[in-house]
Amino acid sequence: PAFGLFLFTIARDPLRIIILIAGAFFWLVSLLLSSLIWFIAVKASDPEDERLQKGLLIFGVMFSVLLQEAFRFLYYKLLRKAIEGLVALSEDGCSPISIQQMAYVAGVGFGLMSGAFSMINLLADALGPGTVGIHGDSQLYFLTSAFMTMVLIFLHTFWGILFFHGCEHRRWWEIAAVVVMHLTVSGLSFCNPLYVGSLVPSYLLMAAAAAWAYVLSGGSAQNLRRFLLCKC
């Protein structure tokens, strides 16, 4: 679905593609830094201690979430500057792309990159021989991974919109809400393989974020009804 989003909405406009790739790049850098921290922590600690390792992993995840949001903020700053530049250079005084579109594209960029990194090795391995869950792990590993990744990608998209909107209007609570939501979702994933605990709340959160972002983007129940009934 995320790829479909990409094809339909982003692939047309070259500027959006650039913003997308730049967004992916920022996510990547944040991932790099967070894994650097984790790596240092691991090296500095005892490799035999299982619980400690797991604890470190959790710490790494949380830290990475915070870093991701920090980079999202940096990206927002960069895009603000870029918009000013574009406005100055365009002929009719208005930017060819609005900040909301940028927010959307940036969110998709983050999401795509995060999803790709989560899934792609799994997909490659899935092509090969093997049985899922042969060691007593859940047999639904691939399925749940796929769903979780999808929900994460969508969430990133929505968070992008919410985040940028919050920055635009200086509503700090919106930004804080995004960060908290991200932390929650990641934290929920710790419940795995108790999939009920992680997938269902994540989807609920995603629905909430979707509704919120939709409202923020100027949609309304009326628009939705008209769209669904295919009126013009």
Add this chain to the structure above:
Amino acid sequence: MTELSAHLPQFQHGQLTENFPDTHLSNTNDNSERRRHDNSERRRNDNPESETNGQPQNNIQQVVEQDEEEDEELTLKYGAKHVIMLFVPVTLCMVVVVATIKSVSFYTRKDGQLIYTPFTEETETVGQRALNSILNAAIMISVIIVMTILLVVLYKYRCYKVIHGWLIISSLLLLFFFSFIYLGEVFKTYNVAMDYITVALMIWNFGVVGMICIHWKGPLRLQQAYLIMISALMALVFIKYLPEWTAWLILAVISVYDLVAVLCPKGPLRMLVETAQERNETLFPALIYSSTMIWLVNMAEEDPEAQRKSKNSTYDKQAPASQTQNEDAEADDGGFSQEWQQQRDNRIGPIESTPESRAAVQALPSNSQTSEDPEERGVKLGLGDFIFYSVLVGKASATASGDWNTTLACFVAILIGLCLTLLLLAIFKKALPALPISITFGLVFYFATDNLVQPFMDQLACHQFYI
């Protein structure tokens, strides 16, 4: 490239003969040579291609003053479009290389090394391995430098026939020999039975059409496709025959050299550009990837030598820059002739390469003012850049423990580097090396992802945590 293929069998047979002095030179300086070659060739033949390159230069000069102000706006306004025009072929090339590496095992087997890298890396100690790889890289780089200087010298003294022949032989070898090997390996991998006659027919057709497309005239898309294919082939050869540490070292040193060669006043690439500018010639189209190129046959013939003046220094600078970057394979970076393109576009406005526009332009009086080809504002990138980007990504996918993560990370890094380079191009409006920024990003991300991110992601995937 020709040179490499000629030497490969020799090396594998234990001989170190140099049968083709021309091609020998052309291997390292392939790109630059080819560019020169094509340039001179086109200049002399007044081809439509050179036409497209040369005419706009003449015309641009005249209009450049008036359109100075507009340049800025249009630069950045169309900047995004140009970036995408370059993203797509670079992405395609990388995809082809990665797909081949993943599926055809031939290119990841070690079957010996090129004569350019005589020191082996299978040594006992780490120190010795490091030393060997440094020596290998040094030899390769010095060969490249020698080739580039030779190319510049040949160009300066107008030995166009030599360059011409060199490039022709290079592209011949590349198109026929390497693609034959590639096809053979693909068939082996997928266990497809094929007889020699069919293969001969296919390769013959492929090669001949390729030669025509690249060196002469042909549909733009087809020419772009061929350039991408030969870049991919060349990159695959490099991935196969360069040992590990040597490859990374060479990548690093090449980008430094590229930076130096293009920006220093005495750099060979810069001299190449300036010389080409003085003679108002186009740089070898066969070594440059051009995003848009329309050849107006009629217009081309009317382009007299007199129209050529050394004007577009930027264009020339860019072309040589790209050329020097392409020592390895035919792919010379055509350099970024973006600003030239922009200027041209400013002059006649962005024109779609449609038959209507062609006719319209042809209908215009064929003086220097408007007789440039309706080449849309396109960008030129040297094939060498393609090759090195693909080498980086291919090596990442072949030898990384992080596999797809690393490949993806390098891919994004290279694209961002390309973006930044194009941005700098738009700002500085002169020839810029395309390699350094992208390769630096790519290398940093490769090593970082391989060593840092990979264990992290592995652990996360194990426990199915999500960040």
